[in-house]
Amino acid sequence: MKKGTRVAIQGIKASFHEEAAFKFFGKDIQTIECNSFKQTCDVLENGDADFVVMAIENSIAGSLLPNYTLIREYNFAVVGEVYLAIQLHLMALPGVKFEDIKYATSHPIAIRQCVDFFEDYPQIQIIEGNDTAACAKRIKEEQLTDTVAIANTLAAELYELNVIERRIESNKKNFTRFLILKRDRTENESPINKASICFQVSNHVGALVKVLNIFAEQKVNLSKIQSMPVLGKRNEYYFYVDMEWKNMEDYDKAVRLALKYTVNFNIMGEYQKNDKV
Known part of the structure; x- marks a missing residue:
């Protein structure tokens, strides 16, 4: 990581977002403090940062649903992830x-x-x-x-x-997963074995199962599925899915097949799995 890489974080210095940024990039970075997750996205969009570190889920509080929407709407690329033990x-x-x-x-x-x-x-x-x-x-x-x-x-x-x-948190197995976002979808230099995708399916019996079975048949493991309503559309949902694989060809084939049964299919990012806490 080049010296002085600019990383936008929600919160101020010494926040958990900065701790996550240090864990992923090392300490030789410039963190840009932002008041909201939307502001981190605006900073990245305007070219005033190279990356955003954004919390996406906590093992106790669950998913941060608005952040999924931000990533999709700004069309940023997910280029990595980092897990942080939350010690309070x-x-x-x-x-x-x-x-x-x-x-x-x-x-x-x-x-x-x-x-x-x-x-x-x-x-x-x-x-x-x-x-x-x-x-x-x-x-x-x-x-x-x-x-x-x-x-x-x-x-x-x-x-x-x-x-x-020390350690006054109720659950000692408390961790947060953060995504690393970049404005442009450049080739990932690390070997990739995980992806975050988003899609919709038609509203009829078995539509979602059909897509999920495709990934199962190609030996692609779905590590997370998150649904969110499409704003202003009744009975329409976005499905956000994290998937992992051992063989890249299996993943490529699964994506090709899934495209036939989905709409608004978007690969939000392909990156290296990094789930050590």
Whole structure:
């Protein structure tokens, strides 16, 4: 990856999106902070970034459905994926003790993932924020001695906070999958063995099964199927499918056959499987 690669992320520095970007590209990158997923897409579309790192699903919270729509509407290429273990810690200014805490602040999803911990401390008031790292940054900037943030170790290091409780997430097998997006569909240099596709089928008995059977017959494994309604169209759905294969010829044949039974068939990206957490 060339030095200074520009990567758009939702959130600020030390957010989980930046952590995922570092895991995929290494730390020698320039991260571009964005307030929303749509803004990351606009930045990429305008040529102000080389890639976007976008969360697409969480093992507890499920799929981020609006992000599927963004990828399709902007017609970006999925060129990779990265899985990140979501480890949440309680952090405060140096010197702050647990008994001093009156407020805990973080992103709503992060708060939801720590409800079991806070059940034991009803005296702590929970305040929702826009971003895990932004909550940590605010504690540093405003020198809040009665507030803790729920965030990752990257945020603790960057904003010079002390971790006072580690791993407070309820489910220790909590991970998020991120997709790596690029504006242009260039040839992938790595060997490819996974693809993300999108299609529609006609609304009659067995239409979807027919397509899914084609992939099964060609030994292509479907690792995820996600349906979403087509806006403004009753009983019409987009099907987003992730698939993996061992033999490229099997995949190519399956796609050729599936084209006959689908409409608006779109290969969103072909890339190398990367599911190590």
